[in-house]
Amino acid sequence: MPDVQEGMWGGNASDQRSNVKKFLSVVAEMGLPGFSIKDLEEGSVSSVVECLLTLKDDVTTGSGQNISNNVKTPLRRRLELRESDGPIISVVTPGKRSPMEERQKGHWDLKSQQRNNLHSGQKVHDAFQLKRGPYTDLPAAKISEMMHPSSLDVNSLASDHVITFFILISAILLINITILYQNAPTQSLLRIVNGILDESIERKRGEIPHRVVYLLRNVVQEIEHRIAIQADHIRNVEKSKIDEKRKLDEQDMVRLIREKESAENTIASLQKEIQILSRMHEHYRERTETEARQMEEHLTSRIKEAEFLLMQSKKKAEEIESASQLKSQLWSRKANIFQSFMDNQKMSIKDIRLSSQSIKQEMFTLQMKWRDEISNIGHDLKGLVDAANNYHKVLAENQKLFNEVQELKGNIRVYCRVRPFLPGQDGKTTTVDYIGENGEIIITNPFKQGKDGCRMFKFNKVFKTHASQAEVFSDIQPLIRSVLDGFNVCIFAYGQTGSGKTYTMSGPGTSKEDWGVNYRALNDLFDISLSRRNAFSYEVEVQMVEIYNEQVRDLLSNNIAQKRLGIWSTSQPNGLVVPDASLHPVKSTSDVLDLMEIGQSNRAVGSTALNERSSRSHSILTVHVRGLDLKNGSTSRGCLHLIDLAGSERVERSEAIGERLKEAQYINKSLSALGDVIFALAQKNAHVPYRNSKLTQVLQSSLGGQAKTLMFVQINPDTESFSETMSTLKFAERVSGVELGAARSNKEGKDIKELLEQVSYLKDTISRKDMEIEQLLKEESKSPSSSTDRNDSRQQIRRLSGAAGSGEAECEDNVSDDGCSVAGTEYSIGGASEAAADQMQKTPSRIARLFLTKNGQPANSKPKPRESALKPPGRTKSTGSQVTGGVSSLKPPKRR
Numbered sequence: 001m002p003d004v005q006e007g008m009w010g011g012n013a014s015d016q017r018s019n020v021k022k023f024l025s026v027v028a029e030m031g032l033p034g035f036s037i038k039d040l041e042e043g044s045v046s047s048v049v050e051c052l053l054t055l056k057d058d059v060t061t062g063s064g065q066n067i068s069n070n071v072k073t074p075l076r077r078r079l080e081l082r083e084s085d086g087p088i089i090s091v092v093t094p095g096k097r098s099p100m101e102e103r104q105k106g107h108w109d110l111k112s113q114q115r116n117n118l119h120s121g122q123k124v125h126d127a128f129q130l131k132r133g134p135y136t137d138l139p140a141a142k143i144s145e146m147m148h149p150s151s152l153d154v155n156s157l158a159s160d161h162v163i164t165f166f167i168l169i170s171a172i173l174l175i176n177i178t179i180l181y182q183n184a185p186t187q188s189l190l191r192i193v194n195g196i197l198d199e200s201i202e203r204k205r206g207e208i209p210h211r212v213v214y215l216l217r218n219v220v221q222e223i224e225h226r227i228a229i230q231a232d233h234i235r236n237v238e239k240s241k242i243d244e245k246r247k248l249d250e251q252d253m254v255r256l257i258r259e260k261e262s263a264e265n266t267i268a269s270l271q272k273e274i275q276i277l278s279r280m281h282e283h284y285r286e287r288t289e290t291e292a293r294q295m296e297e298h299l300t301s302r303i304k305e306a307e308f309l310l311m312q313s314k315k316k317a318e319e320i321e322s323a324s325q326l327k328s329q330l331w332s333r334k335a336n337i338f339q340s341f342m343d344n345q346k347m348s349i350k351d352i353r354l355s356s357q358s359i360k361q362e363m364f365t366l367q368m369k370w371r372d373e374i375s376n377i378g379h380d381l382k383g384l385v386d387a388a389n390n391y392h393k394v395l396a397e398n399q400k401l402f403n404e405v406q407e408l409k410g411n412i413r414v415y416c417r418v419r420p421f422l423p424g425q426d427g428k429t430t431t432v433d434y435i436g437e438n439g440e441i442i443i444t445n446p447f448k449q450g451k452d453g454c455r456m457f458k459f460n461k462v463f464k465t466h467a468s469q470a471e472v473f474s475d476i477q478p479l480i481r482s483v484l485d486g487f488n489v490c491i492f493a494y495g496q497t498g499s500g501k502t503y504t505m506s507g508p509g510t511s512k513e514d515w516g517v518n519y520r521a522l523n524d525l526f527d528i529s530l531s532r533r534n535a536f537s538y539e540v541e542v543q544m545v546e547i548y549n550e551q552v553r554d555l556l557s558n559n560i561a562q563k564r565l566g567i568w569s570t571s572q573p574n575g576l577v578v579p580d581a582s583l584h585p586v587k588s589t590s591d592v593l594d595l596m597e598i599g600q601s602n603r604a605v606g607s608t609a610l611n612e613r614s615s616r617s618h619s620i621l622t623v624h625v626r627g628l629d630l631k632n633g634s635t636s637r638g639c640l641h642l643i644d645l646a647g648s649e650r651v652e653r654s655e656a657i658g659e660r661l662k663e664a665q666y667i668n669k670s671l672s673a674l675g676d677v678i679f680a681l682a683q684k685n686a687h688v689p690y691r692n693s694k695l696t697q698v699l700q701s702s703l704g705g706q707a708k709t710l711m712f713v714q715i716n717p718d719t720e721s722f723s724e725t726m727s728t729l730k731f732a733e734r735v736s737g738v739e740l741g742a743a744r745s746n747k748e749g750k751d752i753k754e755l756l757e758q759v760s761y762l763k764d765t766i767s768r769k770d771m772e773i774e775q776l777l778k779e780e781s782k783s784p785s786s787s788t789d790r791n792d793s794r795q796q797i798r799r800l801s802g803a804a805g806s807g808e809a810e811c812e813d814n815v816s817d818d819g820c821s822v823a824g825t826e827y828s829i830g831g832a833s834e835a836a837a838d839q840m841q842k843t844p845s846r847i848a849r850l851f852l853t854k855n856g857q858p859a860n861s862k863p864k865p866r867e868s869a870l871k872p873p874g875r876t877k878s879t880g881s882q883v884t885g886g887v888s889s890l891k892p893p894k895r896r
């Protein structure tokens, strides 16, 4: 309580503290009981009061005034006590008494003389004597009563200083008491002090210096003032403490209520958990008991089983033991027999050794003979290889020349392309059994086993599934170029829905690798015209129409819905079959790309069960090229038709109904009209039914005229499409047999005679080359040979040359191991490479097996006469696929 102490000491606390210290030292010098400053600060007044009373007694007796001899001061009493305990002298030597003791002694002597004098102040003295004990326990009222001025004998006060001091000490004591008992009546206490002061002043009137009185009054006033402040302060502090305590109590109450609630909740949840846990425990216990019971039963049964097995195994062991004994007896018997057998064998081995020596001798002589023979065969083989090399060269040229002859004859070229399985169709089986290098393709019927299950077709070229767009185009590139030379060229794609017609003609995307025939052809036209710009000037114009439900529509017109276009039965002088269709001049490939994009977007498409985006119309892109020879001023006019036909599938397979059914019917009608036209052309009929459909009308100049025509026959390898594939290939086979007549260039000033001369020249060359091959074969047959291999090689060459020469090689019905046959089908392997022939020899594929008899010999080992090859190229009946074999000269003739 530093503030309380500050209040207690008031003013300059250190001065006051030093005064008290001085007082205490004086008291100590006087040999009186003192007190500590701490006692004052802590409010422990008992020691202070005792000190003061002792001092008062001492002073009173010392002054000798009105002191009764009977009154015993504490000092006196103490001395008396000492005396009663024994004479002081016995404790302290008389000569050696300290000044203090001397003084005390003097005091005691004096006191003893006055011992019996009674004084009026005895009352107060006794009162204090009685109450000297625990003052702290006294109530403030009692103290005040005791210290009332009426009950105090102020006459006994000896000196002014002592009185002053006593008053001061009393004041301090009172303050302390007041602080200690905060409810003490402060005013009455002060009145006590003031009373004491007044009385002292009255009695000592004129003796107490006025300034002391003044000082004392000030001190008392100051104390009064401070006590009042202190009391207020204490009251406030107490009040705030009480408020604070109340608040804290309230908070504690709220907190305790909350804690109680949460504890109750926790108890409730814990009770729930305990219930759940006890239920779980119960359940677990029950389950464990059941499991234990089951386990026990199981183990009991297993023990029984084990016991049973043990019994059985014991029995078996016994049986085995007896059996092994029997066997060992048997084995010992056998060992004896074997020993005798071994002896016999040794004897016979000796004989064999003798005979093997003689055989070795014979073998050696035979080996010598064979070595001679093999060296002879080597020589023969070398000759054969040379002959075969020459033969293949001749065959390649033969093929080339044959193509030229075909071109001159005007046969429609047929290229077959097999679509790969699309993503997600990996597990499907294919109908395509074999694709040859020279245009052969064998289709297997998935529903028929044996020889009737295979069918072979032969076209100008068959592209395998992985053939790229560029690869496909490279084969038709020369055809495109001839457009710039004034020829009419027609390329069309035929096949069932989803077989890849649009893929081949337009391509799957706009990137350069994806470009189909259309883009590549036009790109090529521009490239060539650019390279010829010094000699020729070309103008290229494009038309794009579609035939939808037997109506011709312009795909490049702004308003295709309204305009229905007519077809001119005979081509216009400018080569336009559909003159009303818009004609767009183009200068670069990008112009063409833009136009085609418009055309493709205008094309009628729909989804069928077979293709999500099926072309429901025939699209015809026509490129008109006009060339001007800058040297001689002659002009040429070429026309390129690029046709993407609509799908040729059966109506029921495409599950078409409503509008789709109508479209499919129109498509099928126009395609069958195309078939009729082709059939009539192949038969060289006088009447060709061009007018049966719009498609045939548009294609009239390309099919019947002197155009170069190429058909892409597209097939889907899926077994589900087998019947469509077969009908498509049969149609293509008929198309390949059609001769359109020699293509003619639309050039002014050129004579057909020149071309006919070329044909007769080529025929001569073919005859000459055939004779050369014949000669080679004769030479080869004369060469000596004894081994079977040589025979086989010769027969193979004969067979190859026979097939190539005759252009046909029939497969015997009963030849192949798996019964595969192409009965009634003519086919050719003309132009087969040496590698292919080797391959066929090593691992006979189905096509190779077609040429082998049952005993592995070639089916057609005898060379066929070459008449067919020497025959002037004429019409081939469409009883089978077109023969592409032929013999050519080593030096290809120039066409013009």
Ligand SMILES: Nc1ncnc2c1ncn2[C@@H]1O[C@H](COP(=O)(O)OP(=O)(O)OP(=O)(O)O)[C@@H](O)[C@H]1O
Residues within 6 Å of the ligand: 418, 419, 420, 422, 465, 495, 496, 497, 498, 499, 500, 501, 502, 503, 504, 508, 611, 613, 614, 615, 616, 645, 646, 647, 648, 714
């Ligand atoms: N050679 C190929 N390589 C990869 N995918 C091909 C090939 N040919 C066709 N396809 C794919 O097969 C699907 C069908 O092809 P496309 O649309 O060209 O057939 P279509 O014969 O034009 O059909 P439609 O007659 O219905 O128009 C397409 O997804 C196409 O990308």
